[in-house]
Amino acid sequence: MDATQAIADLTEISSQIEAVVVSDAEGAVLGTNIKGADRAKRVAEGAARLLDEAGSAATGREGQLAQLEAATPEGSVFVVREEGRTIAATTSPDPTVGLVFYDLKSCLRSLAEAPAPAPRKHAPRKKKEVDDGPA
């Protein structure tokens, strides 16, 4: 499934999610529903900065940071990182946190699923004529 379709499905099932950006490990935008490439890039860069700053915020922890939510009266910013991809989303104020995270992770997993290989077509076998030889 491509990123555009995955994001369209995500915004259809989750009414709380407003803007979404999916980016790869280098920060390149893979898909978004934000109009304007510059704005999408700003959101992706902001999400990456949030993860970097948050990773250094709680020092001494052994585990890797997987996701974060920044809640403000204007709305919330959700960032999830999984298998080299990052998805960032903004929501209205006071969202259902667990549900939003679940939907974002489902979106990332649908992108990670490889498409099923097409069935191989076998060429028709030619019948060999058996020569019995002279009687």
Added chain:
Amino acid sequence: MARPRLVSAVVLAAGSFGASVFYRRRAARRRERVDLYYEDGSMVSLPEGSPAAERLLPIAHDVLHAAQ
């Protein structure tokens, strides 16, 4: 005569308690925070005013403004 007074007192106390819960929850929603979730299942909540949140919240505001 004592019973209506008791009922009034109970209703007043319950109403006061409910109002205080409603007010505190509403105030909590206005406060900013950053919640961090780790792969081991643990979670850290950084409240508004903490040094780490003061670094993260401006970035979050920037993201929100860019997304609108």
